[in-house]
Amino acid sequence: MKVIKLISISILFQSLFALTGIELAQIVDDRESPIDMKSNMSMFLTNKNGKTRTSSIRSYSKDGNKKQILWFLAPADDKGVAYLKIEHEDKNDDMKLWLPNFKKVRRISSRKKSESFMGSDMSYEDMTSRNMDEYTYSISGEDIINNVDCYILESIPNGIKTEYSKHNSWITKDTHLAVKEESFDKNGELLKSKSIIYQQIKKYHIMKELHVKNVQRNHQTVLKFDNIEVDSGIKDNIFHEKNLKRMPK
Numbered sequence: 001m002k003v004i005k006l007i008s009i010s011i012l013f014q015s016l017f018a019l020t021g022i023e024l025a026q027i028v029d030d031r032e033s034p035i036d037m038k039s040n041m042s043m044f045l046t047n048k049n050g051k052t053r054t055s056s057i058r059s060y061s062k063d064g065n066k067k068q069i070l071w072f073l074a075p076a077d078d079k080g081v082a083y084l085k086i087e088h089e090d091k092n093d094d095m096k097l098w099l100p101n102f103k104k105v106r107r108i109s110s111r112k113k114s115e116s117f118m119g120s121d122m123s124y125e126d127m128t129s130r131n132m133d134e135y136t137y138s139i140s141g142e143d144i145i146n147n148v149d150c151y152i153l154e155s156i157p158n159g160i161k162t163e164y165s166k167h168n169s170w171i172t173k174d175t176h177l178a179v180k181e182e183s184f185d186k187n188g189e190l191l192k193s194k195s196i197i198y199q200q201i202k203k204y205h206i207m208k209e210l211h212v213k214n215v216q217r218n219h220q221t222v223l224k225f226d227n228i229e230v231d232s233g234i235k236d237n238i239f240h241e242k243n244l245k246r247m248p249k
Contacts, residue, residue, distance in 0.1 A: 019139065020137075020139070021138035024171060025132060028176050028177075028178065034231050035063075035231050036062040036230070036232060036233070036234040037060075037065075037229065037230050037232075038059065038060050038227075038229040039058075040056070040058060041070075042055070042056060042223070043118075043120065044224075045120055046219070047218075047219055053119075055075060055078055056072070056073040057070050058070070060234055061234075062234050067239045069239055070083040071247055071248055073247075080100035083095070083097050083117075084096045084244055086239055093128055095113075098244035113128070121213065121219055121221040122212055122221060125163060126212075134157060134160045135156060135157055137154065137155055137156075139152065140152045148173075149172070150179065150180075151170075151173060152168055152171075153168070154166060154167070154168055155167045155169065164183050164185065165184045165187075166183075168181065169181045177196075177198055180193075180195050181193070181194040182194075189216070190215055191216055192212060192213065192214050193212075193213050194212050197209040202231070204230060206228055208224070209222065
């Protein structure tokens with residue numbers, strides 16, 4: 001009888017103090033990140049036939065990646081292409097792509113956010129932050145990824161324009177890092193799977209590798225980051241359209 005009471009008390013205690021989906025999402029959102037970051041990126045695109053295309057990219061970002069500018073350094077036919085993103089709370093994000101071969105800046109409207117970024121498995125939407133207020137969250141289960149206990153956080157959009165019907169994110173219980181994610185299309189079918197590897201730089205957990213697979217197209221993108229600098233004092237004026245045409249030294 002005492003054992004039954006102890007079990008009942010334990011279950012009650014767990015239910016009273018169980019983490020909710022919105023609480024977990026807030027913890028993830030509040031996780032400390034660098035003020036700014038510079039890095040070199042290698043992007044590997046692999047098609048269903050196993051053929052791989054490699055690009056080299058220089059990246060500057062600031063304010064939790066809400067401001068970002070990228071320059072393509074290689075291959076030769078992409079050299080000089082540049083991308084600028086500035087996210088806003090109260091209006092549509094600014095996204096621009098400089099295409100040197102056409103000598104024009106292409107503006108990416110909100111209607112075009114589902115398009116692929118430079119042939120990769122990431123859309124322009126994937127490259128922007130998710131506004132917490134635009135999703136409903138729940139913890140749908142628990143799992144173990146690479147011997148690490150994780151919550152599975154389900155995020156369902158609330159009437160916003162998006163190419164996805166929901167996301168399932170595997171969040172580590174100890175560090176609250178997203179190490180895996182599955183994103184579903186409008187028909188509820190799995191569209192993309194992502195996995196993330198981190199490294200610690202100073203006091204931050206920084207993305208080292210991002211693997212994205214479009215399971216419907218059988219196409220894969222891998223991003224690898226190196227020569228990472230954090231909190232180096234990047235000025236706001238670098239995130240300007242005129243700098244798209246200025247390759248970094």
